Amino acid sequence: MGTRLRALHSDLPKGLLTIGGVSLVPRAIELLRTHGVTDIVLVTGWKAEAYEHVIAEQFPDIRCVHNPDFDTTGTMHSLFLTRGTVAGDFLLLESDLLFEPRALEELLAAPRGDYVLLSGTTGQGDEVFAYGDEGRLRALSKTLRPEEPSRGEFTGISRVTAEFFEHLCEHFVGRGAVAAGNYHYDDAFTALAPVHPVRLLTINDLVWCEIDDPNHHALALARVLPVLEHLP
Numbered sequence: 001m002g003t004r005l006r007a008l009h010s011d012l013p014k015g016l017l018t019i020g021g022v023s024l025v026p027r028a029i030e031l032l033r034t035h036g037v038t039d040i041v042l043v044t045g046w047k048a049e050a051y052e053h054v055i056a057e058q059f060p061d062i063r064c065v066h067n068p069d070f071d072t073t074g075t076m077h078s079l080f081l082t083r084g085t086v087a088g089d090f091l092l093l094e095s096d097l098l099f100e101p102r103a104l105e106e107l108l109a110a111p112r113g114d115y116v117l118l119s120g121t122t123g124q125g126d127e128v129f130a131y132g133d134e135g136r137l138r139a140l141s142k143t144l145r146p147e148e149p150s151r152g153e154f155t156g157i158s159r160v161t162a163e164f165f166e167h168l169c170e171h172f173v174g175r176g177a178v179a180a181g182n183y184h185y186d187d188a189f190t191a192l193a194p195v196h197p198v199r200l201l202t203i204n205d206l207v208w209c210e211i212d213d214p215n216h217h218a219l220a221l222a223r224v225l226p227v228l229e230h231l232p
Helices: 003-009 024-034 048-058 075-080 102-109 162-174 185-192 214-229
Strands: 041-044 063-066 090-093 097-099 115-119 129-133 136-141 152-160 199-203 208-210
Touching (some): 024 048, 024 090, 075 162, 090 102, 097 152, 102 199, 136 185, 152 162, 208 214
Parallel strands (some): 041 063
Antiparallel strands (some): 115 152, 129 152
16 A cells, blocks of 8 residues: 555555656556567556556556455455466566566576566665575565575566466465465465475666665665666
């Protein structure tokens, strides 16, 4: 619901926050299309009508799936609701990201499989750290573990095979679906990592940030947007 950003984006969902004259989700859609991804599904929650208006005006071919329980469920429930709508392998992007195109380019160029995209240290706060061995994910966690090095920061961008998606959905159903409450897809990735290989794809110098609060917004304006504006 973007409550930490409410002073900056009023009554719009944070994916429609404008940075440098471009809204986050429309920018991500344009980048996906530029890289050949044209079958796109957008999961909406709070203020869904704002997304629906933008989609109708700018991207009428994109399908929307609504999570009516957005205020009581987590991101795994939103992802689960696309079951039967998403066919085949897909890229999974969170809505509050500002990132350089290289993120998509390297994920799409990788051999078929399941991946989480990592970066080096950003210092942006509220990071999700990845832990694993030999290029394989063991856990995603917001807790920095002093006893073991993290393999990088999770960017909120993943690549998911149809087989893994089905495993994620079955895992979620097994937890009681909506009754499971605030359960996120990165929790499900961690739960299934021991039995389903998820690879770590790292771009140490990737320029990106999430925008969850005013500090993130300031970082995006000061450090991320100027770099993105000068990319070829």
